Amino acid sequence: MIFNEHYGIYYKTVAEILKAAIDHPLCSNEIYDIINKNAFKESILYIVPALQEERWQLLKMDGTTPLKNTPFMPFTALEKQWLMAISNDPRIRLFCEKPISFPDVEPLFLPEDILIFDRYGDGDCYEDPVYQRNFRQILDALRKKYPLSVSLKNRKGGLAHAKVMPKYLEYSEKDDKFRLLCSKDHFVQIINLGRIQTCKPCGPIDSVHGKNEAVRRHCQVVFELVDQRKALERVLLHFAHFEKQVEKIEKQRYRVTLLYDKGDEMEMVIRILSFGPMIRVTAPQYFVELMKERLRDQKSCEL
Amino acid sequence: MAYTELIKNFNRIRDYMREFYVYGFKSREEYTKKSARSYDDERRRLESWLGENMKFHQTPDGKNVFISIDSRKSQHNPLYQAWKAKSFTDGDITLHFILLDILQSAKGALTLHEITTEMDQYLSEFQNQRTFDDSTIRKKLNEYISEGIVIGQKQAKTMYYKKAELEHDLDEDMLNFFSEVAPCGVIGSFLLDRIEAKASHFVFKHHYITGAMDSEFLCIIFQALRQKRSVILKIIRQTNDSAKEIHVVPLRVMISVQNGRQYLMAYNMKYNRITSYRLDYISSVKIGEINLQFDEFREKLNKMLPHIWGVSTQGRSSSRMEHVEFLIRYKEWESYIPNRLEREKRCGTVTHFDNHTSKFEADVYDASELIPWIRTFLCRITEIHFSNEALEKQFRNDIKEMYRIYGMEGGETCDI
Numbered sequence: 168m169i170f171n172e173h174y175g176i177y178y179k180t181v182a183e184i185l186k187a188a189i190d191h192p193l194c195s196n197e198i199y200d201i202i203n204k205n206a207f208k209e210s211i212l213y214i215v216p217a218l219q220e221e222r223w224q225l226l227k228m229d230g231t232t233p234l235k236n237t238p239f240m241p242f243t244a245l246e247k248q249w250l251m252a253i254s255n256d257p258r259i260r261l262f263c264e265k266p267i268s269f270p271d272v273e274p275l276f277l278p279e280d281i282l283i284f285d286r287y288g289d290g291d292c293y294e295d296p297v298y299q300r301n302f303r304q305i306l307d308a309l310r311k312k313y314p315l316s317v318s319l320k321n322r323k324g325g326l327a328h329a330k331v332m333p334k335y336l337e338y339s340e341k342d343d344k345f346r347l348l349c350s351k352d353h354f355v356q357i358i359n360l361g362r363i364q365t366c367k368p369c370g371p372i373d374s375v376h377g378k379n380e381a382v383r384r385h386c387q388v389v390f391e392l393v394d395q396r397k398a399l400e401r402v403l404l405h406f407a408h409f410e411k412q413v414e415k416i417e418k419q420r421y422r423v424t425l426l427y428d429k430g431d432e433m434e435m436v437i438r439i440l441s442f443g444p445m446i447r448v449t450a451p452q453y454f455v456e457l458m459k460e461r462l463r464d465q466k467s468c469e470l
Numbered sequence: 471m472a473y474t475e476l477i478k479n480f481n482r483i484r485d486y487m488r489e490f491y492v493y494g495f496k497s498r499e500e501y502t503k504k505s506a507r508s509y510d511d512e513r514r515r516l517e518s519w520l521g522e523n524m525k526f527h528q529t530p531d532g533k534n535v536f537i538s539i540d541s542r543k544s545q546h547n548p549l550y551q552a553w554k555a556k557s558f559t560d561g562d563i564t565l566h567f568i569l570l571d572i573l574q575s576a577k578g579a580l581t582l583h584e585i586t587t588e589m590d591q592y593l594s595e596f597q598n599q600r601t602f603d604d605s606t607i608r609k610k611l612n613e614y615i616s617e618g619i620v621i622g623q624k625q626a627k628t629m630y631y632k633k634a635e636l637e638h639d640l641d642e643d644m645l646n647f648f649s650e651v652a653p654c655g656v657i658g659s660f661l662l663d664r665i666e667a668k669a670s671h672f673v674f675k676h677h678y679i680t681g682a683m684d685s686e687f688l689c690i691i692f693q694a695l696r697q698k699r700s701v702i703l704k705i706i707r708q709t710n711d712s713a714k715e716i717h718v719v720p721l722r723v724m725i726s727v728q729n730g731r732q733y734l735m736a737y738n739m740k741y742n743r744i745t746s747y748r749l750d751y752i753s754s755v756k757i758g759e760i761n762l763q764f765d766e767f768r769e770k771l772n773k774m775l776p777h778i779w780g781v782s783t784q785g786r787s788s789s790r791m792e793h794v795e796f797l798i799r800y801k802e803w804e805s806y807i808p809n810r811l812e813r814e815k816r817c818g819t820v821t822h823f824d825n826h827t828s829k830f831e832a833d834v835y836d837a838s839e840l841i842p843w844i845r846t847f848l849c850r851i852t853e854i855h856f857s858n859e860a861l862e863k864q865f866r867n868d869i870k871e872m873y874r875i876y877g878m879e880g881g882e883t884c885d886i
Contacts, residue, residue: 169686170480172558173617174660176551177476178566185567207555209475209518222560224596225567233592234571240664241634244618245689249657253648262644276692276723281653284780285728289813306643309671337542340651340727341676348673403492404729408677410540412527413495421495426540441842444871459876464849466873468799470866 180205182238192230248275257293261302290343291361301366308333316369319362330372384429389450394419398445473511475518476557484683486512494536519551541677545670549682550659565610568592579630582608646670656685678730684749694720700758706751719761721771724781733781737767744771746781776817782836787858794840795831797853
């Protein structure tokens with residue numbers, strides 16, 4: 168079962184404490200540090216007395232332990248089943264040529280047991296050897312922190328070149344695409360991996376790319392929501408992945424404040440439109456105008 | 471009972487997490503399902519587990535607690551923390567570390583007697599030495615055998631125990647990725663906890679994390695699916711919070727990446743039909759008998775899929791199938807619009823008439839499921855028809871209502 172103490176933070180933290188105690192007798196401060204680093208905010212209140220009062224007979228008063236080996240736990244059957252299940256995912260080839268296999272273990276699930284029904288149909292091609300090679304090169308650059316020279320197909324089909332300092336690989340489950348996020352003049356430059364033709368290490372690039380931490384341009388939209396036809400649940404689940412705040416303003420009426428990335432503004436407009444009259448954008452005014460512009464255009468369609 | 475940070479039952483905290491994360495506008499007084507004491511305890515636990523992701527907002531009605539996470543910044547699903555807070559007894563944790571240490575030190579497999587003798591040696595180093603009887607240790611070893619941590623081998627009448635081997639090194643990047651995107655990803659998070667993980671190189675867009683709370687049920691459903699067994703689901707009725715039990719044959723798990731909901735598509739034996747069940751409405755799952763018609767039911771579902779837009783297998787009209795079609799217009803330079811139709815459609819067909827007009831049409835069990843998607847094309851819909859007349863009327867009324875709420879009733883138009 169998933170909900171099992173073996174996977175718990177307390178077991179992990181105690182393993183860390185015992186690992187240190189095998190090396191040398193522990194003082195209280197060291198124990199506190201290990202707990203603060205590994206466990207929950209209040210765990211210190213429970214783990215320390217349990218060890219000190221010898222309710223958990225693992226650490227002696229002198230800070231040593233009767234254990235002889237660094238604690239380690241073999242993979243559980245469930246962990247092996249999960250690893251076997253993901254080895255059937257085409258994306259596993261981005262990470263390794265030969266996925267982990269346990270010959271005597273059945274996968275937890277098979278691809279035919281799952282259907283992601285609203286994913287867009289033009290996702291990246293994970294079986295493409297060029298894509299796999301580029302992905303691994305980027306991952307290596309991220310691990311070792313070196314810049315890359317990238318050539319990519321632009322929207323018109325031509326070839327463009329760029330020297331970039333990779334920061335993260337961003338994956339969208341809806342688009343089923345990876346994007347490479349790079350620093351560029353304080354902002355984030357985004358390159359779709361599917362467009363990359365070649366990708367290789369290069370020498371140092373302009374310092375502005377490497378040293379400045381890239382930031383996203385955050386914007387805020389405020390809308391009022393009428394809870395009819397289960398709109399409250401549908402809207403809040405749909406926008407759950409954003410940083411947000413919800414206030415009840417009267418019976419069945421709510422005010423929602425969402426933070427989004429400026430680069431995703433058009434996407435935000437159509438996502439809000441999808442809820443029809445259940446949502447009315449109230450601020451900022453330019454976002455209200457974006458909504459009205461769409462509706463004006465719709466009105467001109469004389470539907 | 472005195473407050474503790476760890477919990478025995480996941481279901482209660484699951485409800486609070488969903489309330490705080492998805493909704494987050496209720497004050498303490500509005501949580502009426504349980505006592506105020508229960509609310510305080512669960513809130514305190516979540517604060518301890520989730521740290522800075524727990525936020526507060528003061529309103530005239532009181533303090534609202536909510537979980538606010540920008541999943542694009544958060545590289546690991548913070549809700550997984552709850553799965554790592556299972557309570558245990560003093561004996562459980564003592565036995566765990568000493569047993570595994572004894573088996574790790576041993577050159578070969580050990581008998582129960584050898585383990586018990588060794589165990590006493592370890593415990594004798596403590597002032598208030600506790601003892602574990604043979605049956606307790608045997609029970610724990612059997613538990614570990616079923617979990618795959620310990621291997622038990624019977625020779626003649628004696629059982630020998632040894633620790634399972636750690637067979638592979640794990641790729642941290644692979645775990646960082648799949649622990650966020652694969653079903654039951656929390657298991658990947660457990661594996662990540664085993665290694666000295668560094669910062670992840672992945673971030674996630676459109677990343678829904680609420681499914682994490684249903685991982686245990688999903689896991690049991692997968693087990694039933696693999697064994698072609700039926701399951702007994704306890705479902706919470708949303709109208710009055712009461713629970714009902716149903717007997718179904720699980721066929722497939724349908725996952726949305728546009729709202730994070732997870733559904734079980736299953737054959738309901740009482741009503742003889744395939745229906746969807748939301749995992750977050752389920753409060754327990756029990757595995758039942760092997761069902762010999764599993765392959766037949768799954769084939770039936772596969773044949774239905776080209777007519778299911780979301781998960782609904784029954785519309786509001788009396789017709790078995792509902793037709794929907796709409797026409798959109800766009801400028802020649804807006805080639806991304808017909809592309810959107812192609813890549814976003816889940817079923818149905820798209821016809822491109824010329825460089826500025828395209829039509830989508832589909833026959834589906836429940837046309838109402840398409841409405842949110844159709845609305846994303848507002849500003850360019852020139853024709854729309856639903857075979858379900860009530861649905862078409864509602865669609866058109868909704869557009870009129872949108873004009874009204876944005877103050878555009880009075881004929882404010884703009885030609886394009």
